[in-house]
Amino acid sequence: xxxxxxxxxxxxxxxxxxxxxxxxxxxxxxxxxxxxxxxxxxxxxxxxxxxxxxxxxxxxxxxxxxxxxxxxxxxxxxxxxxxxxxxxxxxxxxxxxxxxxxxxxxxxxxxxxxxxxxxxxxxxxxxxxxxxxxxxxxxxxxxxxxxxxxxxxxxxxxxxxxxxxxxxxxxxxxxxxxxxxxxxxxxxxxxxxxxxxxxxxxxxxxxxxxxxxxxxxxxxxxxxxxxxxxxxxxxxxxxxxxxxxxxxxxxxxxxxxxxxxxxxxxxxxxxxxxxxxxxxxxxxxxxxxxxxxxxxxxxxxxxxxxxxxxxxxxxxxxxxxxxxxxxxxxxxxxxxxxxxxxxxxxxxxxxxxxxxxxxxxxxxxxxxxxxxxxxxxxxxxxxxxxxxxxxxxxxxxxxxxxxxxxxxxxxxxxxxxxxxxxxxxxxxxxxxxxxxxxxxxxxxxxxxxxxxxxxxxxxxxxxxxxxxxxxxxxxxxxxxxxxxxxxxxxxxxxxxxxxxxxxxxxxxxxxxxxxxxxxxxxxxxxxxxxxxxxxxxxxxxxxxxxxxxxxxxxxxxxxxxxxxxxxxxxxxxxxxxxxxxxxxxxxxxxxxxxxxx
Numbered sequence: 001x002x003x004x005x006x007x008x009x010x011x012x013x014x015x016x017x018x019x020x021x022x023x024x025x026x027x028x029x030x031x032x033x034x035x036x037x038x039x040x041x042x043x044x045x046x047x048x049x050x051x052x053x054x055x056x057x058x059x060x061x062x063x064x065x066x067x068x069x070x071x072x073x074x075x076x077x078x079x080x081x082x083x084x085x086x087x088x089x090x091x092x093x094x095x096x097x098x099x100x101x102x103x104x105x106x107x108x109x110x111x112x113x114x115x116x117x118x119x120x121x122x123x124x125x126x127x128x129x130x131x132x133x134x135x136x137x138x139x140x141x142x143x144x145x146x147x148x149x150x151x152x153x154x155x156x157x158x159x160x161x162x163x164x165x166x167x168x169x170x171x172x173x174x175x176x177x178x179x180x181x182x183x184x185x186x187x188x189x190x191x192x193x194x195x196x197x198x199x200x201x202x203x204x205x206x207x208x209x210x211x212x213x214x215x216x217x218x219x220x221x222x223x224x225x226x227x228x229x230x231x232x233x234x235x236x237x238x239x240x241x242x243x244x245x246x247x248x249x250x251x252x253x254x255x256x257x258x259x260x261x262x263x264x265x266x267x268x269x270x271x272x273x274x275x276x277x278x279x280x281x282x283x284x285x286x287x288x289x290x291x292x293x294x295x296x297x298x299x300x301x302x303x304x305x306x307x308x309x310x311x312x313x314x315x316x317x318x319x320x321x322x323x324x325x326x327x328x329x330x331x332x333x334x335x336x337x338x339x340x341x342x343x344x345x346x347x348x349x350x351x352x353x354x355x356x357x358x359x360x361x362x363x364x365x366x367x368x369x370x371x372x373x374x375x376x377x378x379x380x381x382x383x384x385x386x387x388x389x390x391x392x393x394x395x396x397x398x399x400x401x402x403x404x405x406x407x408x409x410x411x412x413x414x415x416x417x418x419x420x421x422x423x424x425x426x427x428x429x430x431x432x433x434x435x436x437x438x439x440x441x442x443x444x445x446x447x448x449x450x451x452x453x454x455x456x457x458x459x460x461x462x463x464x465x466x467x468x469x470x471x472x473x474x475x476x477x478x479x480x481x482x483x484x485x486x487x488x489x490x491x492x493x494x495x496x497x498x499x500x501x502x503x504x505x506x507x508x509x510x511x512x513x514x515x516x517x518x519x520x521x522x523x524x525x526x527x528x529x530x531x532x533x534x535x536x537x538x539x540x541x542x543x544x545x546x547x548x549x550x551x552x553x554x555x556x557x558x559x560x561x562x563x564x565x566x567x568x569x570x571x572x573x574x575x576x577x578x579x580x581x582x583x584x585x586x587x588x589x590x591x592x593x594x595x596x597x
Contacts, residue, residue: 015046022060024111026053034089035114053114060109063122067103068175070119071112074099083113091115098177128169131187131225138163140178164230187225188234195282196220197235204231217285221260240280241289246297248332249273249281250290257286270335290335298327298343303386305340306333322389347396349381354427356394363390378430399427407463409497411435418497420463435497436460442503446520464495466520473553474521475502475568486564488557489521502568507575510546514575522567525552531578535589543589549581 019025019040027044028035028051035053038044039060046052063069075083076092083091093115101110102125112118128134138159145154159165159178166185167173175181190196197219200212206229212218219238220226228234241249250272253265261277272293273281283289296304309323310316317336325331326346333339347355356378359371365388371377376394379385387393400408407422410432418435428434437460439447444457447466457464468474468489476485480498487493495501501520508516511532530548537543553567570576 015052017044017046017052017057019044019057022062022109023057024060025057026114027051028053032088037111037113039111058111060111061106061118061122062109063101063103063106065103066125066127066172067122068125069101069122070175071099071101071116072119073097073115073117075113075116100175100177102174126173126175126181126184128167128171128173128184130170131227132169133166133185133227134169134173135182135185135230136165136167137180137182138178139180142176142178166227166230168227185228187227188237190220190223190226190237192223193240193280193282195238196226197238197285198228199233199235201231201233204229206232219260219282219284221282238282240282242280243273243275243278245275246295248275248293248295250293250335251283252288252290252335253286254288255286257284259284259287272332272334274332293332295330295332296343297330298325300328301346301348301384302327302343303346304343305389306337307340308336308338310334310337324386324389326386347385347387347393349379349383349385351382352399352427354378354380354397355385355387356397356428356430357387358392358394359390360392361390363388365391376430380427397428399425401425405465405492405494407494409435409437409461409463420494420496422463422494434461437464437495437497439464439500440503442518443501443520446501446503446518466493466495466501467491468493468521471524472521473524473557473564473567475565476500477502484565484568486561486568488524504568504571506572507578512575512578514572517574522553522573524555526550527552529574529578531582533582533585535586537589537592539593541593545585545589547581547585549577551577 017025017038019038019042021041023040025038025044026035027038027046029049030051031049061069073093073095074097076094078084085091091113093113095115098119126134138161141161142159144157144159146157147154173181188196197217200214200216202214203212205211212231217235243249250270253267253269256265256267258264260282265271270290298304303324303326306323306325307321308317308319309321311318317334322340349355356376359373359375362370362372364370371390378397402408402421402423402425404423407420408426409418410421410426410428411418411434412431413433414431439457447457447464450466466474468487468491470490472489474487474489474493476487476493476495476499477483478485478496478499484502504519504522505515506517506519507514510530528548528550530546533545533547535543535545555564555567557564567573
């Protein structure tokens, strides 16, 4: 605010106001109601018909260089820069208008005419630096004269209400009443490995003549300082994605566009950016990073099978197809491709190994033989083998070493016949498989007890063996031929696939209890058996008698089979013998009397 001095001196009849240089007062003529300005230096005498408005002395306004002041209701001047007065002598004003006054136009101090007043204090002009800009908006329709640096001529530009534009530095901005300023836009630094992402606020054509639509986004990749245009919004700086030697970027197109490498992509298309293309990449606004793909490295003893491989001619995935890639090689899986399995090793077979193969589809193998789906054949070592995509490896087989007393059960998958291979090393043929022989729980228990060093029969494809002890006999039944064979110990028994042991349930304990003893063989004797018998005499005395019997089978292994099989004709020979002997003892004792002494 200007300083106000009250230096009014009053006489008896007159009023005198001392006005210093560069000061002024407002005097009102009460007869005409016109307010006039009186400038100093002067001693002004206020007449009877005059009035000193507000009784204040105002200092003139001095605008320093590079400053301005904002005046409301400015005075209207004529061609000679003199104020225009109405018919009553009152100075005319542009009411509700704004005027900016600058030092170059008002080098000397000036006063405000009646009705003029300051909106703000003296302010410094805004200096726009190099690479900066000031955002402006027209609040009134007007025609602006601008200097065109290309043609080096003044051009007139018509501004409509609401139009926005930029004032570029370096330069001093002189405000106008028709223009409102918003913000100073600082330059945005774009590094060598970054890009600026922008958004269009409305349809416009940029300084390079490119038309942009409202909502459109794009990247500015040019290094250096960038000044936002008036209808551009800064989304942010996009940083690079480093592409290592063994990695690639899997990219998907969100919308059809042309990438920074000049290649056109359709919406939804996927591709790789490998180290061969660039060592780093900045994602475009229409690019989406799916994932980072690691390079597959295969040695000379490795291979992979790729599902849905990409056709090198069309660049599209061959759905349902397979492709085999053998080492030594390194490559990236293309989008849409995937491995059937992980990296697999080449089969290296020695002379004791083989592979069982099965054809999954019709093809001709490397030897020129035609294969149809389901065919099985063997590849024997020594060799290196890589299965083709039409071949399934059923299993890897090795020669099974067998001693003289060892064997395996082998089943022919074509005929269903099962046979035992004993006493020689054997490699299964393509139409053969191992067959597991099942035994009853009682047989398993007896065999486990006969061999304390073995808990159970783990490999059921091995031939079932049993050591028949000395002076014993066992019976084996062949359910295919419906015949029995008898083995006398000591003998090492090996069951054929169609044979099974004849289990015997003998009486045991004292007195004898049926089914206590479970055994595969009978003791030929001589041996003894102990039993306890309860008998009653003729005078009804109850006696408990413990008896022992010596017994043996009077049969040798040299006799004919019909005689040998008689020893197994009785299911429980011990129980039957004890029962018969007990009956005889009871009959003899029943005729006796007990004499008490």
